[in-house]
Amino acid sequence: MLKIDGIKKTYSNGKGLKSLSLKAKRGEIVCLIGPNGSGKSTALRVIAGIIKCDNGTCRLNNTETFDREIKRDIGYLEESPFYYDNISVENFLTFIWGVKYSNEPNDELQRLLKKFDLSSIRNYKMKELSMGLKKRVGIISSIMNYPNLIILDEPANGLDTKSIINLKDEIKRASERSIIIISSHILEYLKSLGTRIVFLKEGLAIKELNIDYSVNLEALYRSIYMT
């Protein structure tokens, strides 16, 4: 169970996240929508426990997400992930697996490599990969072993169509075991994937609704942000 209670994070320029409260349980896919600078990435960083919020709490199964002990239960894909340039794709993913789960990676990693068409380039160094391929590696690193909470910050950016479809499949599959939070600007993609949407504007969560096929996201977006 993820419980976010009034988290706030303000940067020195006055921008950031002013207030966000949210509850989510396993099986839910929560989508964050908002224009650039609305506080989506900040919210995700706070939820992932990368930065500490000024106010409020963010707990996963009653443990603060900022605590080190819970990191293995969180998979987080940043907008611009970090990679070690000089190690191979497989070594990079094995390293992350080893650090998080303290054992040898199982067949799941191989399956994901195959699913995202990375099997043939598993021995390539990270620096030799294109932006899209790196993004796929980042996605695998955040969803592998299906942690309790998966956070994806604009995961579809830079991916080709096949990878976007594969990502959608994997998110659906992961949602059976995890809570998933995604931010994106592609409304149709979020509609086809999410169970709930939170609209952020200038750091505030201004609207929250469950997604069904009758929801017209574009009309909602226009009424919230373009009027």
Place this chain on the structure above:
Amino acid sequence: MDRLKLYINSVLGKKTIKRFAIYESVKWIILVLASYFLSCFFYSLDDTRRPFMNLAFLFLGIVLCVAKLRESIFANEISFLKKLGFADNEILIKCLFNFKNIFYAASVYYAVSFQKTLSLYSVLACIAGALLAFCSILAISYIYVCIVASLRKSRIIINVALIAGLAVALATAIIYVYRNNIAPSTETLVLVVAYISESAVSSAISLVFFDSITWLSLAASVLIAIFFLGFKSKVLYLEEWSVNITARVRKSKATVQSLSMFKAFLLRDMRSLYTDAVFMLMQIVFLVIGIWISSSVATEDLFGLCALVCWLNSFNIYTLFLIDGKFEWIYKMLPLRFSKFMLMRGVCVLTYTAVVPSIILGVAVFNGLSALYALGLLIALMAMVAIIYIISSGILLMFYPNIEKSELCFLLGNFLIFTPLLPVALVCAFLVGMKTGSRKWEVQ
């Protein structure tokens, strides 16, 4: 520790911590001994080259330190490791691996500086000197890293600061005793800092007033290489612009718009530098030292210090080239001529390098130095900066726009290490560089 073992195994590619430690120790010993024997050999040939050699290694050290600091501070590695659940102390220990090259660079510098007789004492002084540089940088950078990375305060930070402080004090004392053959006193730290400053100043003077045939031929060969590179780059640049009539029209418009664009890019460059913490820190340190000595030392030393400031500052040009490397497409979208681009850089470099020396000389004038003489010195300094600019931008152009920080350090490092060898070797290095640079430029 399990995480660190995994890091060493997976990322650094070493099977065990023990093997990693042995490998690094052996590497360090070989590096220091090689530098020692190399310097012995060169000094036996011509002792007058010692200051330049020292300055070269000092500069190599600074380049390495700045690059490593930037890399470790601005890369997202720390948040990546935090995301994986690394503890604060594990991250701090891991950061030490990043900083090991600074220790090596400092060791090499001191191995070169301390060469006289190979004794236990000289080795000890070398290690102490390296520790001095290493710990000073470590202490400053860790405070910054801890703030940037929002690491929680823990005992390990206090311990690191304590050990760094002790090591600095110990190293300073050993160096002072070794070099002066006198017992340490309460003034040790001040005297050692003054000694190092004096050494650096004399190095700068010898660099500015080089007159041997070797150095002149070196300078000539570098300038020829730069001219060739600049010319080739310009031709390639224009080829991209002059592919059709539209491009030609744009080129003619360039003269109309260039002044405002010139100003805009110049301001952007200046802003980029002055918001850079490392750059600002350097300026403040130079300014404090300069004002401190402007009233108490001879004019030659003052000029020497200003020359050193300009020399070190002018190498910040690589920061500007890195920015351009990232946003190279912007230049190609704008009607900006290559000559304007290079001139813009030159003006920017001249402006920012002139600020600190101008203030120092201004204070010196206030303290009794002739204003005309100060103006003359400033003009001489700017002429020197212009030469450095031409040389350094030429080197950078080889790698432009695909400039990688690591490549740059490697290139400059090699350039400086082999500088005392022969101009022929340098020309060979430049030929290889030119080939690489031209290929990279053509690929764009």
